[in-house]
Amino acid sequence: MNIKRYVAKSIPEAILMIRKDLGDDALILYSRSINIAPRWMIWKRQEAVEVVATVNQDNKRLDELAKEIEEFKRELDFLKKSQEELSQIKRLDKSEELEIPFLKFHNFQETTKESSILISTSGEFDASSRYFFKGLNFYPFFDERAYPTALAFLGPTGVGKTTTIAKIAARMSLLMKKRVCLITLDTFRIAALDQLKAYADIMDLPFFVAHSPKELKDVIKKEKNSLDIFLIDTMGFSPLQDNKFKEVSAFLSLEIKTENHLVLCANYRFKELDMYINKFKILKPVSIIWTKIDEVISLGHIIDLSIRNNLPISLFGTGQSVPDNLEVANDEFLSNQLNSKYKDFCAEGYKV
Known part of the structure; x- marks a missing residue:
């Protein structure tokens, strides 16, 4: 699929560029207004339009192509979010663990206070708490590898x-x-x-x-x-x-x-x-x-x-x-999931 991006002063100018480059069969997938002024000129705004177009070589419907480009756009947003998630969270050392209460999952198999694994950094349960999972490891899937x-x-x-x-x-x-x-x-x-x-x-x-x-x-x-x-x-x-x-x-x-x-x-x-x-x-x-x-x-x-x-x-x-x-x-993703959606745990009112 031949997808190209064009930046022009106006939509008509962009269309002329697209026709010259891709021909009359080109399809516009999406367009938006953008500021093309240099980033350091924060006081200035220079309006332009960004247009993404393609040649429908495979006879795909326009809505299918638009859906694909939207998926790629969402993936770019996903990358920005994941770059933060990929940073390793500093683990609490043993001395720090002793200063805060454990939180226990309700539905663990044969879970006792001694084997509870969820630790709150604040010592309290609320919607903004951050948790570390004792004994749980994470694999850095998207880290650089020796290729191939x-x-x-x-x-x-x-x-x-x-x-x-x-x-x-x-x-x-x-x-x-x-x-x-x-x-x-x-x-x-x-x-x-x-x-x-x-x-x-x-x-x-x-x-x-x-x-x-x-x-x-x-x-x-x-x-x-x-x-x-x-x-x-x-x-x-x-x-x-x-x-x-x-x-x-x-x-x-x-x-x-x-x-x-x-x-x-x-x-x-x-x-x-x-x-x-x-x-x-x-x-x-x-x-x-x-x-x-x-x-x-x-x-x-x-x-x-x-x-x-x-x-x-x-x-x-x-x-x-x-x-x-x-x-x-990672710990951050699991903390956010537990705070926003899952109700697996309850605070234990005791110190380890």
Whole structure:
């Protein structure tokens, strides 16, 4: 999709520029007034218009193209927010922890006062409190890596791996400017293959299907000098199928640095999730990505499971919209969620 931005003194002038550049078939996606005066001249305003246009090469409807550009705009806003979230929050040391009261999640499995993990920095519960989660670690998913790197996404069927990969691909390729490709191993579900290919086409990213470990290794060997990130969508399967773990492991024995990330739904039951995590540990995931947290009324169980299994949380899926419903996991995000939406905890009136 050929999308271009134009700045002119007026809409008619912009239209002339667009026609000259893109021809009479060009489509205007959106326009807005902007100030083009130098930033240091804060007292001056120089009005102009910004227009984004495209050539409808694929015969897509205007509303579809407009929707895509709106999604990219939202992703830019998302990046600004995430840059703040990616900064590491200084952990409270042990002496500081002893000075403030613990807060306890209601629905933790066998939780006692001794194992409560939520600590308030203010010592009080209110809508603006900031919390630290004792024992909970976070994985810096969007930090710089040594390239090339393969990121493989594991999990049962239906947990949202494909959608999550599309969100990650949008951020890495469009905003972080990484050379990204999408690879699927899921040749059993045609819908999953078509869905990932559609996302690749929209973002103009290379897309490959690997039917065997050899095909995957051949793709990476051929492309590793021209790409930074290989996002691999593994096949979903029941964790009760022990033979499938060996099959996936054979695919992921690659000659480049590989990270395995476990994707799980927050709206599954505690015992099922605990079983899934223990089964998938054989593939050595470095983090958990929790999806569908917008569909639950409690976060206690997923925090508890992450701590029990000593697996950092890297990302949260907060909805189906691509690419914006994806949040970086950290204390600040969880604090905001607990303050604004979830009622998992109550203040304990005692000192540790």
